[in-house]
Amino acid sequence: MESTQSNMNNRRAAVQRRIVDKDGHNKVRIDNVEGMVKLYLHDIWTTVVDMKWRYKITLFASTFVMTWFIFGVIFYFIGMGNGDLEGNLNSNHTPCVMNVETLTGAFLFSLESQTTIGYGFRYISEECPLAIFTLVAQLVITGLAEIFVTGAFLAKLARPKKRAETIKFSQLAVICQHQGKLCLMVRVANMRKSLLIQCHLTGKLLHSNVTEEGEKTQVYQTAVDFHMDSSGECPFLILPLTFYHILDEHSPLAGLNAENLYTRPFELLITLNATMESTAATCQSRTSYVAQEILWGYEFKPVLFGTTGGRYVADFNFFDKVQVSNDPCFLKNNSEKLKLEEDYKKE
CATH class of the missing domain: 2.60.40.1400 (G protein-activated inward rectifier potassium channel 1)
Structure with a gap:
């Protein structure tokens, strides 16, 4: 006994x-897989949907902040190339983006454009085709990014896994x-x-x-x-x-x-x-x-x-x-x- x-x-x-x-969670650990990051990036949709919520919220926030900043920098350099940031401007000089004289102003203009809360104090002029093209590109690219991230949020919320x-x-x-x-x-x-x-x-x-x-x-x-x-x-x-x-x-x-x-x-x-x-x-x-x-x-x-x-x-x-x-x-x-x-x- x-x-x-x-x-x-x-x-x-x-x-x-x-x-x-x-x-019901899988306890098998996968090790020593060559090119694991590349494999995950090939199926980026599943990778984003399977992310933990803390990483997904970070991705959601960083997507907006990074696009605002990147296009703000682009608008800043467009204004610099057009001579909008010089101290003494001629009276007949028309800036590409009105009232944007610093990088902070360019960032705010990018944010207002993407979130459709402009235009008031800062707005784009008709004299700069490059700035117009950049604005269109920003709205198209960020619109696609918003659709992707929002869709990933909805897909994660609606997964049958929670019902299980x-x-x-x-x-x-x-x-x-x-x-x-x-x-x-x-x-x-x-x-x-x-x-x-x-x-x-x-x-x-x-x-x-x-x-x-x-x-x-x-x-x-x-x-x-x-x-x-x-x-x-x-x-x-x-x-x-x-x-x-x-x-x-x-x-x-x-x-x-x-x-x-x-x-x-x-x-x-x-x-x-x-x-x-x-x-x-x-x-x-x-x-x-x-x-x-x-x-x-x-x-x-x-x-x-x-x-x-x-x-x-x-x-x-x-x-x-x-x-x-x-x-x-x-x-x-x-x-x-x-x-x-x-x-x-x-x-």
């Missing part, structure tokens, strides 16, 4: 490598009997009142593999199918649902039992694809389970209750709660195993 518990503690203390963490964050997976998976078959079960819930339709849950088993030729694959992906008691139709995710995978001879987890569950290194990646009823856009939510997060001989506690007012209530205090299965095949000669798993849950 003591040696078994010691082994369990050692396995928990070891660093568990994961491909995907519990909230309101899809909740159970922290643990359980293995128990379901309709006379041994099944691995996970629970999924929609945390919003807006519905998700055409839901489809899929799984990938990530594990090492050795081919017949002796080639070892560090991470090998095997499909894991999940079902629901809904006659094969896409479930309607209005209530917390439990999906199950049958552990039969066709399952990639065939041969899994209470003794070897913690000794088989694998990661089970779960992906839920659904359509948002409000926008008809698709969203995807992910999570993963390692062997230490799968409990043998347990089942989920009920989460749906009826009220005296004729309504149903989904109590999420019970969403991650599990209980020992009442099936005799799990209770027989398995008390020590269940106690160790109970200790693991408390930790």
Whole structure:
């Protein structure tokens, strides 16, 4: 008993490598890619959309300030070339830009032109074609830049990724009997009142593999199918649902039992694809389970209750709660195993 518990503690203390963490983020680090910056610049739209908000706001502000300053400098040099900045000007001399005598004035003129809050004190004259051409070029170029940056803001705000964050997976998976078959079960819930339709849950088993030729694959992906008691139709995710995978001879987890569950290194990646009823856009939510997060001989506690007012209530205090299965095949000669798993849950 003591040696078994010691082994369990050692396995928990070891660093568990994961491909995907519990909230669905990719934990694989990409290193030593030649020309990474060039690759990101080739797909500048995706790069800007995927930026963190602090970088995106900095980009938004710097885009305006830099264009104001750059074209302000251009107008300043145009005025310098036209002799507008000299101290003693002839009475018949017409400046390119009226009342612009310093770099600060040129910057303010550029700002007023781009933001369409001019012209009043500073304005362009008809005697300088180069200044007119520069003004047109500024409005065209900065207009395109504003469209790009504003579009990136809207695209980031409207991404289905945020909707996926309101899809909740159970922290643990359980293995128990379901309709006379041994099944691995996970629970999924929609945390919003807006519905998700055409839901489809899929799984990938990530594990090492050795081919017949002796080639070892560090991470090998095997499909894991999940079902629901809904006659094969896409479930309607209005209530917390439990999906199950049958552990039969066709399952990639065939041969899994209470003794070897913690000794088989694998990661089970779960992906839920659904359509948002409000926008008809698709969203995807992910999570993963390692062997230490799968409990043998347990089942989920009920989460749906009826009220005296004729309504149903989904109590999420019970969403991650599990209980020992009442099936005799799990209770027989398995008390020590269940106690160790109970200790693991408390930790």
